[in-house]
Amino acid sequence: MSQPPAPAPTPAPAPGDELPNVVDALRAVRARWRETHRRGGDGRDLPSRELLAAMVQSLSGALFPMRLGPPTLRPEDEDFYVGHTLGAAMVTLREQIAHELRHDARQRGDAEPAPGVAEALASRFLHMLPRVRELLDSDVLAAYQGDPAARSVDEVLLCYPGVRALISHRLAHELYRLGLPLIARVVAELAHADTGIDIHPGATIGAGCFIDHGTGVVIGETAVLGECVRIYQNVTLGAKSFPTDGDGHPLKGQPRHPVVEDEVVIYAGATVLGRITLGRGSVIGGNVWLTRSVPPGSVVTQADMQSHTG
Amino acid sequence: MSQPPAPAPTPAPAPGDELPNVVDALRAVRARWRETHRRGGDGRDLPSRELLAAMVQSLSGALFPMRLGPPTLRPEDEDFYVGHTLGAAMVTLREQIAHELRHDARQRGDAEPAPGVAEALASRFLHMLPRVRELLDSDVLAAYQGDPAARSVDEVLLCYPGVRALISHRLAHELYRLGLPLIARVVAELAHADTGIDIHPGATIGAGCFIDHGTGVVIGETAVLGECVRIYQNVTLGAKSFPTDGDGHPLKGQPRHPVVEDEVVIYAGATVLGRITLGRGSVIGGNVWLTRSVPPGSVVTQADMQSHTG
Amino acid sequence: MSQPPAPAPTPAPAPGDELPNVVDALRAVRARWRETHRRGGDGRDLPSRELLAAMVQSLSGALFPMRLGPPTLRPEDEDFYVGHTLGAAMVTLREQIAHELRHDARQRGDAEPAPGVAEALASRFLHMLPRVRELLDSDVLAAYQGDPAARSVDEVLLCYPGVRALISHRLAHELYRLGLPLIARVVAELAHADTGIDIHPGATIGAGCFIDHGTGVVIGETAVLGECVRIYQNVTLGAKSFPTDGDGHPLKGQPRHPVVEDEVVIYAGATVLGRITLGRGSVIGGNVWLTRSVPPGSVVTQADMQSHTG
Amino acid sequence: MSQPPAPAPTPAPAPGDELPNVVDALRAVRARWRETHRRGGDGRDLPSRELLAAMVQSLSGALFPMRLGPPTLRPEDEDFYVGHTLGAAMVTLREQIAHELRHDARQRGDAEPAPGVAEALASRFLHMLPRVRELLDSDVLAAYQGDPAARSVDEVLLCYPGVRALISHRLAHELYRLGLPLIARVVAELAHADTGIDIHPGATIGAGCFIDHGTGVVIGETAVLGECVRIYQNVTLGAKSFPTDGDGHPLKGQPRHPVVEDEVVIYAGATVLGRITLGRGSVIGGNVWLTRSVPPGSVVTQADMQSHTG
Amino acid sequence: MSQPPAPAPTPAPAPGDELPNVVDALRAVRARWRETHRRGGDGRDLPSRELLAAMVQSLSGALFPMRLGPPTLRPEDEDFYVGHTLGAAMVTLREQIAHELRHDARQRGDAEPAPGVAEALASRFLHMLPRVRELLDSDVLAAYQGDPAARSVDEVLLCYPGVRALISHRLAHELYRLGLPLIARVVAELAHADTGIDIHPGATIGAGCFIDHGTGVVIGETAVLGECVRIYQNVTLGAKSFPTDGDGHPLKGQPRHPVVEDEVVIYAGATVLGRITLGRGSVIGGNVWLTRSVPPGSVVTQADMQSHTG
Amino acid sequence: MSQPPAPAPTPAPAPGDELPNVVDALRAVRARWRETHRRGGDGRDLPSRELLAAMVQSLSGALFPMRLGPPTLRPEDEDFYVGHTLGAAMVTLREQIAHELRHDARQRGDAEPAPGVAEALASRFLHMLPRVRELLDSDVLAAYQGDPAARSVDEVLLCYPGVRALISHRLAHELYRLGLPLIARVVAELAHADTGIDIHPGATIGAGCFIDHGTGVVIGETAVLGECVRIYQNVTLGAKSFPTDGDGHPLKGQPRHPVVEDEVVIYAGATVLGRITLGRGSVIGGNVWLTRSVPPGSVVTQADMQSHTG
16 A cells, blocks of 8 residues: 555644644745735735636627526527626626736736726627627537537537637637737636636637537647638647747747648647648648648648658 | 737727617627528527536435435435435426427427426436446446555545546436437536546446546547446547538438447557447557457557558 | 437336335445445545535635635735635544544544544644645746746736646645545545646645646656656656556555656657656657656657657 | 423434334324315425515516616616516516416316416516506605605615515515415515515505504505505504304405505504594504594594593 | 714724734633633534524425425425435434533533433434424414415415414424523524514414414413414513522523413403413403403403503 | 406517516606606615625624634634634725715715725724624623523523624614714614614614514614613604604704613513603513603503503
8 A cells, every 4th residue: 555654643733823823834935925026915906717707607698698598588588688698797897807907007017007998998898799609600500510429509509618618719819809818818718627628818710610529629829720620639739849038938929839721620639839831621630740831631640740750 | 928909998889879789789690590590599498507417416416325415414314315316306307308309399390299208208217227326336346446546436436537427428328318319418518527538428338437537538429338448548439530411511320439349448548430349358558549440359559550550 | 310219208107106116226236335345334434525625725715815815805914814714724624534534444444543633634734835835836937937828927826727736736745645545636636627637646746847738637646746847738647557466456556657857848648657767857749658767858759759669 | 490301312213213204204294184185285386485585686676776786787787687687587477476376276176277377467567567666766755755864765775674565565466466366475475574564465555655664564455555654663454353254264355454545644553453444644643552443634642542442 | 964974084004903903802802701701712512593594494394395395396205305304404403402512511511411412302303393293284274264364274384474483483392392492592583583473492382373473472481372372463471570589680490471271362462471371262452461360261452451450 | 255356368468579668668767766866877886785794794703703603613713713704894894885985975966085985984993893892792791681581691692683683783883973874774774674673873872781582672863772771572762753844854863762871671562752861770661652751760660651641
């Protein structure tokens, strides 16, 4: 048995002292961290994972009221539900945006953001929702047509983790484009935790995307996917290596992930790395390891790769 | 910095107009979808993810009362707990079945299902539970015996995601066999979200199955697994390609996933595709890519494969 | 369509009989299990997944009060929050420890554990928390410096699943070292379900660890990681095979997982098996399959491996 | 000390037998009751206290959105909130009405109510809501003008139990008028439990009613109150005695409670019994016991009464 | 305006000091209290209001499963529901009894209560439940027959606060008789808060009791009510004065409340004080103030009383 | 049967029109109200009943940690619990105060309150808490000594509604004195709903107050109670009549309720009206109606009163 031996029951310290001692020690560790990172610990201006999770669920319902909204919703009451749910979600979003803007300003040492900025950003987000729904409709259709096991578009919307991941991504991507990378990232990571699909909110994904099974999929920040791309579990669209600054720290924000053109299919376990281009209609086989561009219509299988490398 | 520039604070539209405009635009998108897909939006007859999640948790408790039931349960009260919990779970199941049957009927343009069908199906499911428990006992034992890190059968039942995935699968599979693929799929996807193990409810799995670690495992709809099969993380038992109909759409429902005979072991990352057979007692090595049948007792490693393909 | 035909609505049995029959059949299955495994079903002494999940969330807040604690917390109230939250978490922990000790004693046929043992173990755990926070600070920093997409240390702490997995692991590892493998395992599996990262609580991990994306990562019980190790998604640090006893059952608790020295990087999909050593500063490429030790400074890529095996 | 002596710790019966014995005994008592009252115990068609409580809270919010609705509601989103909340409340109401109609039919031995009746009744109730709000506005105003301690109409709406009791009563009265006495009674009793004000839903109450403090107020089923009536705590508007049928059982449904004309004031503790009339503008003093009609403009004090009775 | 002037905004003390100062001051007050009352503050052995509230609700459901149990309960599952609910309620009760026994022992300076006492008391309580249900059936019937506004026995059970108060009282009275006055009192006060009816758990109440409206009813600890007693709102069955010991403190536990014989009716607002007897079948009129015994068949009205006293 | 006839099932209007029509009608009623009362409907600045209820519960726990705090609290963790709970309660209180101040300013047409005012008021409230606890200790003691049925001071604190009412009152009174009558009133009404005891937050109550049973007690805004006053159920300390302004509206805020000197006892049902004084040590009998001052040491019974009035 590798189990470490159970320690002998040592006499507990005086109960009145123990907890205060640990509280003191933890305060000391926090103080060291704050000093090192020049943080004042002056208030919490971070978005809330819980509130954003609730907001995404509300927005999902507002986007697909009769399928992801409340079970008792009647078709004739749809608009009231949509309007009310969006109104409440916007209250949350405005607050969360204000948190991020303040956090960001403090991070840079800037002045407090002007009042009204959070409101205006939330409003711009709101107006993107009809377009988001259109894109998601195309994704649902792509999944239905692409999976022989799918029996109806409703099953796809209700069950497929790839669709859930894209609902979150398309919302997160709009937030990212509005200059809210932190909120966007929280939304993306909520979907990652739920589905195992890790799409950075910066990634650009065209209409009709289908991610099947999805566990282990990673799509990087600067990846660009065209229309009707199909991706299976454990596919990585990652960075190969990244340029560093003088101190050896990675330079942030360079294009470093693949461009995937329209109608490309990438099978399970394939790893595609670097700012390369997969030409329109290409098929990348399972477990393939690919770090160079391929022209439109390519079919790349593991065997090919091995003959290339062997 | 790749962060998109924060947009200038534009003046918000008149607050009374903004939300109604978006509600109108969303209604228009929904109308286009419904027109295209000939849906009336006439009521919501879809199973509820939340209610089915609660039902699976109740059934888990009823199957293993002293280990997955309420912490305060006393052995002498077990039967009351089991009976009450099953009774309540059946109320939920009957309703969810009725939803799926109505959804299905509307989908096909059929008449409403006869009253009593949902009740009868729920009753047949209920009677499968003792058999389900027996199978799960064999799975728990297999995990305990197969993992050197396992210290007790109780730890296995409490902690192992592979066991949690099999509890859900064995329930989902019974539902699938009763002609309830949508409910079955929701149950399966709940387990997928929880464990990262994606078993289609159609898959047939024999006694004594052990899935270790499990993240990224995919087992397809028509896969057939014998007894005492052991599978590690990231194993795919998938389809290679699927026949299409005249329009190029995949034909649904054909046998297209592997048959895995008794006592086969498949190590992490292996990909097994197509309606092939892995003979009894075979061992498939890690990361192997396999698309052809192998006879009983085969040992297939990556090196073999590479020599085959290189 | 592969959908099995909907069964004909058979007449339900007399409703008063059906449920009792199933309850009886389930009791019979339980009795067989208990007889086979010599269990008396005499009370439930198992840790509670729900309570431990709440405890881990409380401890996370107490470790990082202004970032993972309640959104309304004010810096001047930090110590009260930390002290109160730790105090309440210790109440839960003491109870859960007592459950595990009783379960363990019964398992071995030993006498009930002495009173005060659970209290003493919880106290020792409490005193490890400042050290745990220091280690986690080093992990946060490593993630910030290692990922070009990371914008701030706060984003890393709030969003990165690798950091969440390490918070749980570093807590679980202390519990494991205190001789509480069952509670430790539950804590680890909660993180596994949340992040897709499966770290056995027995694994020893040095400061400054960064696990990026993380889905599908598996780190085994006896693995040892040095400082500043970086790991990507789908990496396995596993066992190759394990010695068995006379009955063919695996011997439990032998060192059987890799030793990874300081500053090693292991890219996505790599599989490292057995009690081998990856020398300091080595880089293991994506999808590499490695079962032998490599000296410090090695760079191992798939191509290398293939030439070795081909 | 009157405390009964603590019983000696008797040996508990065999734990496996105790609970079943009590369950059997309770079943026997239920069987006797059902036999005596000719009830089949065939399903539960009773309204749900919990669901009706939630419905009343929703309706209160929909009637006064900016004051009793959600704290984050914005004026420009009011209509969406009102529409959505009413839509959801009607779902509950339709179900509860259906329960009462079925219960009522079974009670009388009638056939099941026709489908659509519940829907039609809920719809008629919905259309009464604007009138209900107008009446409640008059009540709020009356309280504000009648209480020197009231500082604003908002305080009155937020705090005064008399107003809360009238919100519930005016809703319950509409339900009563629609032939739903059981649901109406549940709504009334919820307000009674909350405020100590017991208004039978059958009572007819004109605009501008003000009940101050209110604890102990009782207003009977056939009471009729005009406009601008003011009532203080512990006032009873009750029945004196009631005619009985041949078996000595009270005849149900006869007018047996007072008629209170416009602008009457009834001070604390007054008891007014029987089908008498309190003429317009009368003032009934505290603790007065009154069983005869009084003409308009009467001032009745305890002293008067005593001289009448003495 | 009587509103006190808003205080000028004084500068807040240093935020880091303020809360600790108040915490210190509160500790000092607690220390004074504990010193004065010789309490060690050594642990909390008090019953929990919240847990007892949940227990009473469970017991109500177990006593009347189809009417106060879960809305989805089916008649054929009744026994499982009853058994499971009682089993879980007994877990709570055993713990709460153990708290009271330890509190009581500490209070008297006695040794810890023997193990098994709590269990034995809970078991004795359990066996009283069938008798409690019989008594409650008689109460429901009495309410139905006594109130012309009652339409069905189900309405009475669902709506009448007098019945809810008696459910709690009959349970509390059994607890009181078992020597658990503190738990009994909490149960009684929960009903008091809900209904406005304040029955001391020591009061003895015969079958067929009907309390109509009920707000303000007070029934004292040593009151004894026969069968078929009817009581209206604001009736007090109280103590007139109580003998004191040498220090002027009231002697606890003496019989000091009225004896009310069978079939007595007491109308609203009547006050009956002292250890007097109201003879069988007497009628006590509204607002009567009565401090002397009356023979069987008496009719006492306010007028009578005034002539007696005037 | 008095049941109104069930209405015939009228055909429902077109479902798409019905709800919008009612929403429109409700909007029209709201518009009329807002026009009449010159309200803009511009945001909700009202305190929240739910949040204040939670705050009072937190404060109760912080005042009596081992008796009203969490059941698992250990004596050695008391200060952390108290500090954390107060810190969190102050967050709520600051927000609620800011709401009231803004509401009040808008009500008067004043400018927005200066920032920092809410913070300063909350801070002043915080510093009153040790004094509040001292007063409550005196109340608990008074109840224990005054009631022969009370067995321990803990029972009194846990069970007695009079004590719960005084906890709320003493908090509400401090808020009232700080110029926050609306929040104070909400707190008072929460206690009124819970206990049936209606104490206006303006009332001044000395140490050692005991309110027994309490249902129906009303104590008015300008009442002044000395030390060691004892009050029973249904006692009113009210206003007799109030001076009106030129328009016949009552003048607000005049002293109009009784002054009750030290050690007065007022028995159940007594009504004491107007700005009169009950001299030290007086005893007011049950049901007495009193509108004139009485000298110290008076004993006033119903009989006296009747001879006075007869």
